[in-house]
Amino acid sequence: MRSPQSPVLSISGLVKDVGPLPSLDGKMLRVVSGVSLLAERGQVTALLGANGAGKTTTLECAQGLQKRSGGSISLLGHDPAAAGAALRSRVGVMLQDGGLPPSARPIPLLRHIAGLYARPWPVDELVQRLGIDTFSRTTVRRLSGGQKQRLALAAALIGRPEVLFLDEPSAGLDPQSRQLVFDLISELRDAGMGIILTTHLMDDAQRLADYVYIIDGGRNVAEGTVQELLQRAPGVEAGTEHIRTLVFEAPPGLDLSAVLPAGIDVTEARAGSYCVTGALAPQHLAALAAWWEAHDIMPGSMSLQARSLEDVFLDISGKDIR
Numbered sequence: 001m002r003s004p005q006s007p008v009l010s011i012s013g014l015v016k017d018v019g020p021l022p023s024l025d026g027k028m029l030r031v032v033s034g035v036s037l038l039a040e041r042g043q044v045t046a047l048l049g050a051n052g053a054g055k056t057t058t059l060e061c062a063q064g065l066q067k068r069s070g071g072s073i074s075l076l077g078h079d080p081a082a083a084g085a086a087l088r089s090r091v092g093v094m095l096q097d098g099g100l101p102p103s104a105r106p107i108p109l110l111r112h113i114a115g116l117y118a119r120p121w122p123v124d125e126l127v128q129r130l131g132i133d134t135f136s137r138t139t140v141r142r143l144s145g146g147q148k149q150r151l152a153l154a155a156a157l158i159g160r161p162e163v164l165f166l167d168e169p170s171a172g173l174d175p176q177s178r179q180l181v182f183d184l185i186s187e188l189r190d191a192g193m194g195i196i197l198t199t200h201l202m203d204d205a206q207r208l209a210d211y212v213y214i215i216d217g218g219r220n221v222a223e224g225t226v227q228e229l230l231q232r233a234p235g236v237e238a239g240t241e242h243i244r245t246l247v248f249e250a251p252p253g254l255d256l257s258a259v260l261p262a263g264i265d266v267t268e269a270r271a272g273s274y275c276v277t278g279a280l281a282p283q284h285l286a287a288l289a290a291w292w293e294a295h296d297i298m299p300g301s302m303s304l305q306a307r308s309l310e311d312v313f314l315d316i317s318g319k320d321i322r
């Protein structure tokens, strides 16, 4: 657990019970059992977990939207459960479904929200930055998923929050909008905003997060920078950080068993498409290349991939569906 000087968000031993539930004979169900997390200014902190892990519950408790059953939470130095409008005005929340009024048009809506703050972000600047001018005449209900996402981000940012909660910020975005949103998130982080991100897209977390918490079954199971998690996450077998996958296309039916040592797996996923997985070292690549040369084979395509955050996440939280 890291210990920054002045975290924007500090959660310690959070417990949340829901119920009483008829399905449990009127008993309470513990959905979060002791989650702890720190988020710093000027950093993107990612909270990852499989479906039902407790991410939304944790963050809704942090935002003061749900009452916690135990533990402590400090959001910008205040208990969110007891906080009023003054704290809320310093916090931006971008929800996945937007939570925006369906009959509103984007720019009047943003002007209205801006009117609630003493020192709002200039609406025109945000509109231009997020390309909202391209759909400004459409009502919220008719916006595409990606347009709604960009409007929801603008609405979360308009009050110039010190801390920003993002739930799946790139869901439904085309590659251009995704890049635009990522650039903006990076810029805000560099300007000192504390950003807390939840996502199922490990690629997003890998690109954006300075620090990652993984929770499962309502508990912390791993944490660290992306680099640390790739190298030494608990639950990941020692040595797996060196695992690489080489994928190449070549004539079908090749027998490569004599070329590579035991422990390095070769499979022909479909005819002519090979996948070599293991702790690949330069000598293995050299042996393969020598064999190709001896058999006059030039691979049609070839790519070498290191383990990703997604691989680590699956190792830690298991492959069972929730």
Ligand SMILES: Nc1ncnc2c1ncn2[C@@H]1O[C@H](COP(=O)(O)OP(=O)(O)OP(=O)(O)O)[C@@H](O)[C@H]1O
Binding pocket: 018, 019, 021, 029, 031, 049, 050, 051, 052, 053, 054, 055, 056, 057, 058
């Ligand atoms: N009011 C409730 N009644 C019963 N179960 C609940 C209630 N609130 C949450 N849960 C359960 O608590 C668990 C955690 O839910 P939560 O929404 O926090 O998960 P999550 O990590 O955000 O999942 P997802 O990735 O699917 O959004 C789930 O199993 C959910 O079904």
